[in-house]
Amino acid sequence: MNYWLMKSEPDTFSIDDLKRKKREAWDGVRNYQARNFMRDGMRVGDGVLFYHSNCAEPGIAGLAEVASDAYPDPSQFDPKSQYFDPGSSRDNPRWMLVDVKFVKKLKRTITLDELKNHSAVAGMTLLRKGNRLSVMPVEAGDWKYILGLE
Template sequence: MAYWLFKTEPDEFSIDTLRVKDVACWEGVRNYQARNMIRDQIAVGDYVFIYHSSCKQIGVAGIAQVTKSAYVDHFQFDPSSDYFDPKSDPEKPRWLMVDIQFVEKFARIVPLSLLKTLPELQDIALVKRGNRLSVMPVSESEWQVILKQARSL
């Protein structure tokens, strides 16, 4: 089992959206490095922090679990989708997605400003300047530090 952080803009998809849907596809990843993690590393049973970005309360909002491993993101072929990719070929698709299931919404967002102050998280990609990946690995020790913060807020 591995741990991950998935970034989302809550106006588009939030921990509350996932809570209502219970299970949803994590589509729209259009970065090759993130795609490769989805393809090669993310597995059924892995846990995921849902992280709200580009909003008023930036931070970790809750937990999901991967229920389906990488499969073709069909939105890349839909011209009406925001995730349409005219260069993607159905014979050799570029983009993949996974399914995730709601596990928990935290009582309060664990803010990025707090995460940046924790020495145990100095190496996590999330707190490093310029990191824009929507999918990133989290070590087990980093997971526990963030989870502890969520439980104590």
């Protein structure tokens, strides 16, 4: 089993939205490294830290699970979508996504500032200066440590 952190802006799609919907396609990823993590690394059943970004209190708000293998993101083919990519084709799709399903909302958000104060997770990709990836791997030890902070 692998572990991941997936970022979403809560005013666009929050842990509460996932709780209500139960399962959702993680669309709109337009970074090759993040796409590669979904396409090549994620497997059904992998754990996901659901992270609220670009908000008053960024941090880990809940848990989800990878619910599908990667498949082409349909928004890349839709000229009306903000995620449309005219260079992508159905025969050779450029962008992939996975479905995620709700596991639980944390009792409290584990904030980015709080994570920065824990040397046990200092090596996390999330905490590296300049990192803006929306999908990133999480080491098993970091996953366990973070869940213990709740």
